[in-house]
Amino acid sequence: MVAWFERYLHRHLDALRLPLWSTPPAGDHRGPIVVYCNHPAWWDAALIIVLAGRLYPERASRAPFDAAMLARYRIFERIGAFGVDLGTPRGAAQFLAAARAILAGPDGMMWITAQGRFADARARPLSLRPGVARLAEFAPDALFVPLALEYAFWDERGAEAFAAFGTGIRGSDLAALPRAERLARLEADLTATLDRLSADVISRDPARFRALVSGRKGVGGIYDLWRRVAARLSGRRFDPAHRAVNGNDRAP
Structure with missing residues (x-):
């Protein structure tokens, strides 16, 4: 299913980009990982x-996953979602019970x-739901990582789709805070990550990012077929992208 969703992104988006400053948490972290993110679009699940x-x-x-939506999109249940x-x-109660079981093992991972x-x-404000702050109480070895x-x-x-990982905090450090302060800390970390990502997005500079998935370029269909033939007849290499690598606009 990962390969299928990669192809889906390739067909419908220009790219999935990560800023160069974003460092995903190490996969060999000794303990579970909780990645918590904002929720701007339908595409979030695919990303x-x-x-x-x-x-x-x-x-x-x-x-x-919202139980009502999971009933409509059963495929997500087969690849790790729970209602x-x-x-x-x-x-x-459903969320906390499932999270306790998932985060009990050292290789557990949750995306919220x-x-x-x-x-x-x-x-x-982002107004995060309070449940994410409760997880540190029974998962002190977990690493809590914001994802913008x-x-x-x-x-x-x-x-363009953009994803940026912020700096994580250990569950033990999070659990040492009062519950209200835990949620405020998580929200502040995610807000800071979102603000930094937005500054890069506004720049419209692809050099600030690396592309995890690249999509199709050009308009497609008969128009790009005509452009391809014209380029071949004139001895030029056909590049369907609107903007050249050096940053100059291509002719429409």
Whole structure:
């Protein structure tokens, strides 16, 4: 399924980019890893699947999923999602029980869209749900890592997807804080990561990023076929991208 979602990103997006300053947590971390992120778009689940598969193939990644949506998209259940009734005491109990089991092992890994709802990447405050702060109470060996997600249109037909990992905090250090301060710390770390990522996105400079997945360039269809033939007849190499490598705009 990771390969399928990579092809899906390749077909529909221009690229999945990570800023050069972003360092994913080490896969050989001695303990479970909790990656918590904002939730700006439908694409988030696909990005998380690709990031988990490409960066942490040796770990069994799990993720909470709205139970109502999981009933519609059963494929996610087969690749690590578990249902949670959002906004109910029963859902909170489901989340904590599943998290306790997942994080009990040293190679456990959870990916959490911690806002629990779709929200613009620029909206502040992030208003993370409190459940993510509870995990440190029974997973002191876990590493809690913020992941910022954003999308933008640059120069190509497809949108750009961006993902940036921030600096993690150990569960033991997080658990030493009062519960309200834990949530505030997690939210502050994710906000800082989002703000830094947004500054790079606004620059529209691909040199600030590395592409984990690259998408199709050009318009496609008959128009690009005509451009390809014209380039071949004139002895030029055909490049479907709108912007040349040196940064100059290509003719439309």
